[in-house]
Amino acid sequence: MSTVFRVDSEATVGLPDTRRSPVPFEVFTERHLEKIPQLEALPAERVREMRVVASVLPFRVNRYVIDELIDWSRIPQDPIFQLTFPQRGMLDPADFERMASLIDRGAEKGEIKTLARQIRTRLNPHPAGQQQLNVPILDGEPLPGMQHKYRETVLFFPSQGQTCHSYCSFCFRWAQFIGDKALRFSSHEAGTLHEYLRRNRQVTDLLVTGGDPMVMKTRHLEQYLDPLVAPELEHVQTIRIGSKALTFWPHRFVNDADADDLLRLFERLVNAGKHVGFMAHFNHWREMETPVAREAIRRIRDTGAVIRTQSPLVAHINDDADVWSTMWRNQVRLGMVPYYMFVERDTGAKRYFEVPLARALQIYRDAKRRVSGLARTARGPSMSAAPGKVEVQGVTEVAGEKVFVLRFIQGRNPDWVQQPFFARYDEQATWLDQLRPAFGEKEFFFEEEFRRMQGGGS
Numbered sequence: 001m002s003t004v005f006r007v008d009s010e011a012t013v014g015l016p017d018t019r020r021s022p023v024p025f026e027v028f029t030e031r032h033l034e035k036i037p038q039l040e041a042l043p044a045e046r047v048r049e050m051r052v053v054a055s056v057l058p059f060r061v062n063r064y065v066i067d068e069l070i071d072w073s074r075i076p077q078d079p080i081f082q083l084t085f086p087q088r089g090m091l092d093p094a095d096f097e098r099m100a101s102l103i104d105r106g107a108e109k110g111e112i113k114t115l116a117r118q119i120r121t122r123l124n125p126h127p128a129g130q131q132q133l134n135v136p137i138l139d140g141e142p143l144p145g146m147q148h149k150y151r152e153t154v155l156f157f158p159s160q161g162q163t164c165h166s167y168c169s170f171c172f173r174w175a176q177f178i179g180d181k182a183l184r185f186s187s188h189e190a191g192t193l194h195e196y197l198r199r200n201r202q203v204t205d206l207l208v209t210g211g212d213p214m215v216m217k218t219r220h221l222e223q224y225l226d227p228l229v230a231p232e233l234e235h236v237q238t239i240r241i242g243s244k245a246l247t248f249w250p251h252r253f254v255n256d257a258d259a260d261d262l263l264r265l266f267e268r269l270v271n272a273g274k275h276v277g278f279m280a281h282f283n284h285w286r287e288m289e290t291p292v293a294r295e296a297i298r299r300i301r302d303t304g305a306v307i308r309t310q311s312p313l314v315a316h317i318n319d320d321a322d323v324w325s326t327m328w329r330n331q332v333r334l335g336m337v338p339y340y341m342f343v344e345r346d347t348g349a350k351r352y353f354e355v356p357l358a359r360a361l362q363i364y365r366d367a368k369r370r371v372s373g374l375a376r377t378a379r380g381p382s383m384s385a386a387p388g389k390v391e392v393q394g395v396t397e398v399a400g401e402k403v404f405v406l407r408f409i410q411g412r413n414p415d416w417v418q419q420p421f422f423a424r425y426d427e428q429a430t431w432l433d434q435l436r437p438a439f440g441e442k443e444f445f446f447e448e449e450f451r452r453m454q455g456g457g458s
């Protein structure tokens with residue numbers, strides 16, 4: 001039974017009145033650091049460090065996160081503080097010093113921007129060749145707001161959803177948040193999305209992503225999603241929405257003026273026979289503890305949408321098996337399905353956040369061992385690399401050699417999926433490109449074909 005009712009001023013008689021007083025959304029960026037009351041209690045040096053880092057990496061946080069999620073008695077270790085606030089170690093020490101001295105001597109904006117741009121280009125702003133390799137073509141024209149990497153799934157980046165209610169300090173899409181337009185790919189073209197889907201009947205899943213599509217007004221989402229129920233789009237069975245709004249702004253589903261309209265949209269899609277998968281990004285169980293987050297989860301589930309959860313494994317936030325086992329257990333209790341544990345990507349402040357693959361695997365295993373089967377549904381640790389999603393399955397010994405057992409969860413060529421392959425064990429390696437094939441082989445089984453796909457010949 002649904003408990004979602006439309007809030008129409010003329011139609012509320014006889015229905016439970018779900019109208020709530022809207023909670024104002026108040027956001028702070030690097031220009032408003034001194035306006036955050038909680039920072040006044042911190043040593044000046046710490047705020048200076050934040051300012052230096054925030055001049056290079058994107059920073060945005062809202063009052064809900066500051067007031068309800070961060071435990072200010074436990075900073076700097078508090079995981080939500082680490083998730084949202086800039087930390088000194090996110091920059092290379094030499095870069096930090098250079099930027100700090102510019103800011104300390106009150107350098108001009110232009111000078112600061114130039115140095116910031118230099119530092120950023122060294123932080124691999126566009127990992128995994130997303131931009132060049134995956135843009136679909138319609139009638140000879142590239143469609144910039146879309147990616148089609150795996151046969152059955154199309155990613156769509158609506159232009160109104162290319163920001164988030166707050167920014168994660170480890171975000172792999174950080175480059176698009178600092179106004180680097182060349183790195184931004186988005187679309188406001190609902191028409192081309194639907195036309196592309198009509199002509200590509202192998203596509204079963206549409207994944208709407210961002211930024212965070214839940215920053216969009218419901219009426220914009222409706223333009224993209226309502227037409228998917230048309231008979232000629234019957235093959236698009238699943239609509240996934242990637243979002244961190246349950247963490248950063250759960251009021252989106254409870255108190256915002258168009259919250260109920262959003263839930264009605266989910267309901268319409270479900271009733272039309274679509275699977276609505278709400279892909280919730282949670283890094284720590286603390287994000288799911290507030291009453292409004294609980295209410296938002298309950299309301300989304302009431303529409304018939306299924307909430308699946310995913311997170312990267314990141315140092316300083318969740319590199320601890322207890323954090324993951326508690327998170328998975330609580331998610332199952334709240335009716336959500338753990339789906340992915342990602343390896344932090346090779347971009348941005350990865351020097352601060354990265355965890356070696358060997359350690360990631362250990363954390364994954366220890367966490368899984370501590371929960372029942374229902375909470376063991378998350379695949380991982382998984383690297384979203386250019387050839388596909390590669391899962392580290394285990395460490396073993398084959399013919400006297402210690403190796404990682406790997407497999408593709410998703411591959412640019414579907415034939416690669418599920419084939420085990422082996423890399424030399426390396427305790428320090430943090431990403432696929434640092435691994436070498438085991439048994440003295442020259443390259444991994446997919447590499448030659450992958451080069452050909454990139455148009456690079458042999």
Ligand SMILES: *Cc1c(COP(=O)(O)O)cnc(C)c1O
Nearest residue numbers: 147149150153155384389409410
């Ligand atoms: C992860 C991902 C998908 C979805 O893969 P599933 O295994 O179906 O969850 C689709 N496209 C891209 C580019 C991805 O990274």
Ligand code: SF4
Nearest residue numbers: 164167168171211244
């Ligand atoms: S929610 Fe996702 S896109 Fe938004 S800042 Fe966090 S990691 Fe980046």
